Amino acid sequence: MEVFQDGTTSPFLEISITEAKTLCFTFYPLPEKVMLTQAQWEQLLAVSKDFLPESLANEDAFRKYYLNEDQVEGSDNQ
Secondary structure: OEEOOOOOOOOOEEEEEOOOOOEEEEEOOOOOOOOOOHHHHHHHHHHHHHHHHHHHHHHHHHHHHHOOOOOOOOOOOO
16 A cells, blocks of 8 residues: 655555565655654554455455465464
8 A cells, every 4th residue: 555645646655564464664765855743643554554454354365266275374264
């Protein structure tokens, strides 16, 4: 998931999931200074935490359906 400042076309942040299934925040260098308030950072973090289980569930469903995997490593369906 990429995060943009209002009125810009280049993201300043990418939120992704590592192979260990944890959140990873990658900041992109931009010519303009990026400033976030505490409330904005907390909102980004909250959205990211919601994004994690949904993304992992989607990945599990994809792997089960398209790759015919009965048991996806690390899933709770054991």
